[in-house]
Amino acid sequence: MASSTEDRRFEVLRAIVADYVATKEPIGSKALVERHNLGVSSATIRNDMAVLEAEGYITQPHTSSGRVPTDKGYREFVDRIAEVKPLSGAERRAIMEFLESGVDLDDVLRRGVRLLAQLTRQVAVVQYPTVSASTVRHIEVVALNPARLLLVVITDTGRVDQRVLDLGGVVSDEDLAAVRGLLGSAMDGKLLSVASAAVAGLPERAPAKIRDVLVRVATVLVETLVEHPEERLVLGGTANLTRNGNDFGFPGSLRSVLEALEEQVVVLKLLAAAQHPGRVTVQIGEETQVEQMRGTSVVSTGYGAAGAVLGGMGVLGPTRMDYPGTMASVATVARYIGEVLAER
Known part of the structure; x- marks a missing residue:
């Protein structure tokens, strides 16, 4: 996607992603025209949606006239997020104060995971510092x-x-x-x-x-x-999985995601792919290369102190997630955990 026509099509894709994440409902061209100022006719939007569907960015669930993003569509959306929107000053201060009052490493990591789960309303995981x-x-x-x-x-x-x-x-x-x-x-x-x-x-x-x-x-x-200890994970917010249970996309998928979480080695491998402090990695659906998690995305990064990466942390949830907000939360909490540990 590069030309002005393709840029407009990306705006249509972005609108479909945003609306689908917000509503959980497949999105039709009429809804896009009503909700977004895309500056073109509904016929043009219908045409753009047909092209996006033919190219594999969106798909039509069999029971609906609307469209939903595919893994490829989410990937394009995530790749075009130019920079992660930072959290507000008040949010950042609240996070830092909460983490700083942790009494030791265990407490700081547990607090970090609890915070991430609350901020993103997904399952949060953090890996203990690697030996x-x-x-x-x-x-x-x-x-x-x-x-x-x-x-x-x-x-x-x-x-x-x-x-x-x-x-x-x-x-x-x-x-x-x-x-x-x-x-x-x-x-x-x-x-x-x-x-x-x-x-x-x-x-x-x-x-x-x-x-x-x-x-x-x-x-x-x-x-x-x-x-x-690198084979130890702290998990938070597993109850969020059941709240999002219908989003995982295939029968029995919620149970298989829970099984993958219990096999900590699976999650550790996913976190190992993200050991870059300051850089957020997003693995969408089948990109996780884990059969049990094909309806799942993992947003992760490394946390550390004094320039060294100590471990990975991140969030795991259905592919239908708020990627910009989740990426911002993961980046911020990881940075502050690193700062708190560096001060000790």
């Missing part, structure tokens, strides 16, 4: 009593892992200080994968008298560090 992007900010070793330790690992993404460890024997303050020093030098400031390898190698190089303690500590820490 590969996280570094150890600090390792703390606290003696709860002479035979019991508390290990606390804090990462630069704000993730805090705590493990209590029974030593099976008493450890002196001096030995504990040596263990603490070795762990700090092996882990502080290192990527989690590098830190876990360094910890695993500590016991064989340690003085004999603290080797047993280090073996126990290293075993617990390696498990903690190589856990895969």
